[in-house]
Amino acid sequence: MGVANFLLVAFVFLALAFSFADAFDPAPLQDICVAINDTKFGVFVNGKFCRDPVLVTADDFSFSGLNIPRNTTNQVGSNVTLLNVDKIPGLNTLGISLARIDFAPYGGLNPPHTHPRATEILVVLEGTLYVGFVTSNPNRLITKVLNAGDVFVFPIGLIHFQFNIGNTNAVAFAALSSQNPGVITIANAIFGSNPPINPDVLVKAFQVDKNVVNYLQKQFWVNNH
Incomplete structure (x- = not known):
């Protein structure tokens, strides 16, 4: 399967995964919210001011360039490109977001982290990743080695990671059940x-x-x- 076709299949898979489930944003939607009284630019809904529907355009619902490899020359050897409500305003109130994760050859790591407001479903497009998460007490480690086309789920709020164990670059896409999952x-x-x-x-x-x-x-x- 060509890269372009595989990307298409991956996106369709992620879209279907959320179309058959109730996407949601658990409250609160952000860590803190400093209230302001200026509402002249819209109505405050779900953590954001909402633009007048008459003024929205296709650009409010789109993003270009996610096919471009990211720079992984940092200390951890990875780069996460998160498309949340700040990058795609049309995601507001829809309860989903998307991320591209690039890994440097052997050793590229998306370090142990949590998403306090989202479950994550990840599909590997290129390379081989060792992934896992740790349950709450008792702290049981659940891991698996993933290859291109494999999928893994990280439950909401749990510490998880992805580590490139292959000798080539690795790429994965992740969908998250929040417009602003946090990390x-x-x-x-x-x-x-x-x-x-x-x-x-x-x-x-x-x-x-x-x-x-x-x-x-x-x-x-x-x-x-």
Whole structure:
């Protein structure tokens, strides 16, 4: 199957996956919402101001260029292109979004992270990925090796990852059950928060020497999104 046909099949699959399920956005729709009183540009619905329907255009519902490989020359060797409501305004209130994930050859990693507001279904287009998620207590690891055409589901809110174990670039597409799924990359959140978490808290939590915590908090934590 050619790349173009495979991309088409992948998109059809993702579309069907959500057409037979109730797409949803669990409340709240964002971490915080600082209210403003200016409503002259529309009506506030589902976390966004809504444009007058008479003024919408096809551009509000489209995005071009997702077929273009992304740059993976960063510390984790991956690049996530997320098409959420901020990129496609027409997604507002529809409860879905889409992402392209590019991986560098062997070692490209989409680090352990969670989507607090979305379940994710992923299809591999190119390459071989080792993927998995960790359940809540007890913390059971569920993993699988995926090849082109394979699909995997990451339940809402659970820590998960994808790792390229092949010697070539890998590409995957993911659909998420939220217009704004959010992402919390575990290492970045714990060791790269601003302001930083009190080291004494992390020493106690991870049962390591304070020098280890200080070292980790001084690292540059990559945002691959």
